[in-house]
Amino acid sequence: MNPSDASNLGKSYLRETKWQRSSEVIGGLSSEVAEVADDIDRLITLDMNRRGVIRILYDAAREKTGKPLVFAAADMIAKAVTPGSVVLVATGWPDRPWITPSIGELDGPPGAALLARSMHDALGAVPVFLVEEQLVPAMRATARAAGFAVLNTDEAIAAASSPAPLHAASVIGFPTTASEAVTRSERLLSDLDPKAVVAVEKGSANEKGVIHNARGMDTTSTMAKVDELVNSATAADIPTLGIGDGGNEVGMGLISDVIRRHIKYGDVCACPCGAGIAPHIGTDLLVTSTVSNWGAYGTAACLSVLTCDPDVLHTPTTELRTLREAADAGLIDGNTGYVTPGADGLSASTHAAMITILRQIVTNSLSPKGLATQKR
16 A cells, blocks of 8 residues: 555545544445455464364354455444544453352453554544453453553543543443343443444353353353343444454354354353353454454554554553553463463463564555554
8 A cells, every 4th residue: 555545545534633533434445455454354363272263253254244354343433433432342251250250361351452542542432341340450450551541431531631631441340130231231322422332252142141151151140241232232323343252252143153053062052051152142243353352453453554543553562561461450361271461372472473463564554665663
């Protein structure tokens, strides 16, 4: 992509500053952006942890969407979000609930926090994170590591119009019972008027209302019922995005038929419900990736391309800091069970390397010389 193409592309979203957006939008997907988005899609779906499911999930989601997944997600977000508006970001997975619901996994919160940072930096979004009550402290630590001042919701919204910059977000608990989740969802939509709902690595119920982990085990009682928020947002015409890696997450209802046929426990789970892990409810768009965090990073990378700003995507240094702080707050690698700054069996250095490569892809797409300006 030459500089003039990048400039024209950026004008579809941005005018005088990156938070003063034109009402124009991209009417179609240019070949240049398609190539970059395809590269990002391919990178974040490398089966590096050898789970053997990502190609099945990606191919099904790509067929459903008809375009690169990260482009579809970034484009939807960029068209929906306005400066100072709220984006609800649900994440958090109680990972060993048969022992205690206070143990959460590292895949999800870092991706949610850093995608939220990108939406804030590029579009002026005010992120409000939704997690289980017992995971609120860990999510606060993760959001702070991503660069946010963590305030109450009213204060975070007020910070968006502060005469001196303050980059703020809010973290609130979300109910684990469906009836309370319905009530809370309606209140959040009424009080905050969010412009988008994003879920990163969040459990979703099957047709019997049961939420499972990837091992086919019932984790319903300890999981926040974000499906109810998706239902409420859909009814209110608020765009919804799901990001997942296993077939049991919010958003995967879009491809539930494929999950039932081709993913282990998709049709018949290991719990008494016997109805499989395939979610019953879908989101408007779905991003699948080898690690859910990577789906969030890929979306952020494509948002960097669409807004012509490589620094909309965070740096490897920020990645390492966020993983470390999340682990120090007690989140575990869901594969190994260790409290260590890795996710899904991959080391922190591997995740940082993913960001290095994504940033180079973005930079090369915006500059013929491919020279990155590394912000630390």
